[in-house]
Amino acid sequence: MAKFKLFIFFFFWCSSLGAHTSQKNDSTYLKNDFPKQESRSSLVFSGELMHFQEKRGIAVAADGRNIDGYYLFPLNPGIGLFYQYQANDKNYFLVGVNYRMCFISSTRYDILRFRYREPSFSIGYKGYFLKREKIGLYSSIGLSYGQTKLSDSEHYGHIRWEYKNPKDLMDYRNNDSFADIVFNAGILFPSSQIEIAPELGYRLKDNWMGFYRHRFYFGFQMNYQLKFFKK
Numbered sequence: 001m002a003k004f005k006l007f008i009f010f011f012f013w014c015s016s017l018g019a020h021t022s023q024k025n026d027s028t029y030l031k032n033d034f035p036k037q038e039s040r041s042s043l044v045f046s047g048e049l050m051h052f053q054e055k056r057g058i059a060v061a062a063d064g065r066n067i068d069g070y071y072l073f074p075l076n077p078g079i080g081l082f083y084q085y086q087a088n089d090k091n092y093f094l095v096g097v098n099y100r101m102c103f104i105s106s107t108r109y110d111i112l113r114f115r116y117r118e119p120s121f122s123i124g125y126k127g128y129f130l131k132r133e134k135i136g137l138y139s140s141i142g143l144s145y146g147q148t149k150l151s152d153s154e155h156y157g158h159i160r161w162e163y164k165n166p167k168d169l170m171d172y173r174n175n176d177s178f179a180d181i182v183f184n185a186g187i188l189f190p191s192s193q194i195e196i197a198p199e200l201g202y203r204l205k206d207n208w209m210g211f212y213r214h215r216f217y218f219g220f221q222m223n224y225q226l227k228f229f230k231k
Contacts, residue, residue, distance in 0.1 A: 055106055180202065
């Protein structure tokens with residue numbers, strides 16, 4: 001009798017275990033059968049390095065470029081945060097903000113160097129001309145509007161760099177706003193959602209800093225896309 005009861009207990013225990021396993025497999029199947037759908041919205045985190053070319057003058061006797069502390073080829077770092085909307089499989093629209101730290105020297109009429117910031121608001125369009133499972137190629141165009149915020153200005157004296165009052169700078173004005181148009185062509189790695197792109201910019205509307213550097217600038221940009229999913 002005891003063996004019979006033990007058999008009945010073992011039978012029901014195996015049955016319940018099989019039912020639990022079957023239920024788990026069914027739920028796993030349903031979960032895989034209905035994968036999460038990607039939203040059309042995403043966030044793009046951006047980092048960049050840009051170079052602005054200084055203007056040189058002929059009135060400076062000494063070659064400032066040989067002076068210690070003169071920015072020969074400064075790379076200006078910047079960060080950005082953008083909202084990206086996918087209109088269809090190959091067309092995207094972006095809007096966001098950017099913040100850039102800039103360093104530049106000039107011998108336009110004196111041996112000078114500047115440190116300044118450029119916060120800006122941007123809108124853009126991005127289109128893919130090749131989009132595969134492992135790689136994507138795209139080009140984009142953007143417009144930005146911002147302000148140049150001077151942090152420090154210095155001129156080189158006889159033996160060292162010295163503070164230069166902005167009011168004493170040639171062509172200095174209170175107008176510090178600017179507008180840029182930017183082009184880039186890049187590559188997307190879908191597995192990591194990382195983009196790498198060379199970039200070319202042109203300052204459509206310049207401010208007083210245009211007296212010391214050229215309107216064209218160039219560099220490269222690296223982006224990370226954070227995608228959203230529908231519930």
